[in-house]
Amino acid sequence: MPSFDEVLKEAGEFGRFQKRVFFLLSQTGITFSSLFASVVFLGRAPGNFWCRIPGAAELNERCGWTLEEERNFTVLPLHLGNESVSGECQRLDVAWDTSVSCTSPLARYGNHSTGHLPLAPCHDHWVYEQPHSSIVSEYDLVCDNAWMLDLSQAILNLGFLAGAFILGYAADRYGRILIYLLSCLGVGICGIIVAFSPNFTVFLIFRFLQGMFGKGTWMTCYVIVTEIVGSDQRMVGIVIQIFFTLGIIILPGIAYLIPTWQGIQLAISLPNFVFLLYYWVVPESPRWLLTRKKGEKALKIMHNIAKHNGKFLSPHYSEITISNEDVSNPSFLDLVRTPQMRRNTLILMYAWFTSALIYQGLVMRLGIIGGNLYLDFFISGAVELPAALLIIVTIDRLGRRLPFAMGNIVASVTCLITAFLPEDIPWLKTTVATLGRLSITIAFEVVYLVNSELYPTTLRNFGVSLCSSLCDLGGIIAPFLLFRLAAIWLELPLIIFSILAAVCGLLVLLLPETKGISLPETVEDVEQL
Secondary structure, three states, rough: OHHHHHHHHHHHHOHHHHHHHHHHHHHHHHHHHHHHHOHHHHHOOOOEEEOOOOOOHHHHHOOOHHHHHHHHOOOOOHHOOOOOEEEEEEEEEOOOOOOOOOOOOOOOOOOOOOHHEEEEEEEEEEEEOOOOOHHHOOOOHHHHHHHHHHHHHHHHHHHHHHHHHHHOOOEEEEEHHHHHHHHHOOOOOOHHHHHHHOOOOOOHHHHHHHHHHHHHHHHHHHHHHHHHOOOHHHOHHHHHHHHHHHHHHHHHHHHHHHOHHHHHHHHHOOOHHHHHHHHHOOOHHHHHHOOOHHHHHHHHHHHHHHHOOOOOOOOOOOOOOOOOOOOOOOOOHHHHHHHHHHHHHHHHHHHHHHHHHHHHHHHHHHHHHOOHHHHHHHHHHHOOHHHHHHHHHHHHHHOOHHHHHHHHHHHHHHHHHHHHOOOHHHHHHHHHHHHHHHHHHHHHHHHHHHHHOOOOHHHHHHHHHHHHHHHHHHEEEEEEEHHHHHHHHHHHHHHHHHHHHHHHHHHHHHOOOOOOOOOOHHHHHOOOO
16 A cells, blocks of 8 residues: 555646645634734824813813813823923813813913823823824823733733644644634634734634634634645745745725724735635645554545646545654643653754744834834845845755754854944844844744744644744743843843754754655654754
8 A cells, every 4th residue: 555645646736726726725823923913004103192180071161172282282282381291191180260261271270380280190081183093092001001002912812822732633633624614713703803803802802712713714724735745845934934034014004094903904804705705726645644544535535636747646645644653632741751752842842932032022122113004014024035035045955954043053153243333333233133033034034934844744733733833922921021131231132042043953964854754644754853
């Protein structure tokens, strides 16, 4: 009986069928990256806003003020009396009197400077020039509530983390395509609810769920693509990352054209419903079917693949051999029970954590230099395109380990150099930091490919999901690490990034080279790599 790889070679390792499936599933990268980075535009600064005094509605009705007049009479006196107080987070704690004059509501205090009048913090009475432009103005995430914007991104990453465990496990037990389709449905439904959330609590709950289902779509589509192509064509796992970058590049254009955060949220969520049509064109992974003792279905799919690729399977292919290993529900212990699996798992978990932490840290660092938000975000995304191209050119010549290690080492060196470059040459600091962003992107993209190649079929989806969950942990920690350490010394985060990347660069050299090797089917195959 032939092995699966022998049958796949005869059916076509990357023919018309695989190219079609690859292109369709790659679109998931665009929607997932848009969700991943959407907080930049959903939570953008709302423009001018000010604290509204208690009873402002009654004063407006009595005096017929416009909002601009209300601001001039109640907020500007505060700023004139104390230039350090802008009127955004504090208000005058006085009794407003319009019985004498609507144009002088502070007349009872005579000629005393408003700088000597008592102040009170603003809690829930803000007026925004652009009230529905972002979640900041929608849910009053300003002043003492500003930390809640960071919470919203942390909640999304927690959703990614939950999706890695829950849906990664489900995809190994119930099938890749089933979990993919259910995840697409979940992302779409939760995205709509997020857009129309009546309060911030509902927003957070369904943003968490959208993150969970979003991770399910991305990880599962990636595994399907890598399982239906031959060992010489698995660089498609790198090419699919280009679609993630395309989502990053497209997102600022969407945000520029759509003025409200609800519109942006719907624009990045609704396309997931289109992916439900894949039910009729994308089959279940035949590798997974074989591990679940469903050889007839797997063989039927292989005949279909051969037919679409213009090939014909030999008549004696009536059954395909696969692992004799008993199929059981995967667990973390399966990933660390044997020496090689244990080593691979621990190194990959650290690599995921480091790559995500440094990647997001460098993105946020470039984002705080000011300038045009849309243009800066576009450029930061475009920087990632050369990363995938460099990997495609080198990975089949140099293998996996060398680009993986060099990406981390170069990122380490550039972070260290950037930290000690003088402030009076900002263009050079930005250029070197951008090189670091390019290098860590290379490492980030290679870890996807290496992770899927170092686990057997029975544990592949669970292994990729579990290890990549450390990516989500890095994403949760990154903003806190960056801003807390930057408060001590602006360049301190770069020193930490440099150390983490250097250690990662050395550790990945301990991983086995997987260039040109068939995907392992069993734990024994992994131990023999």
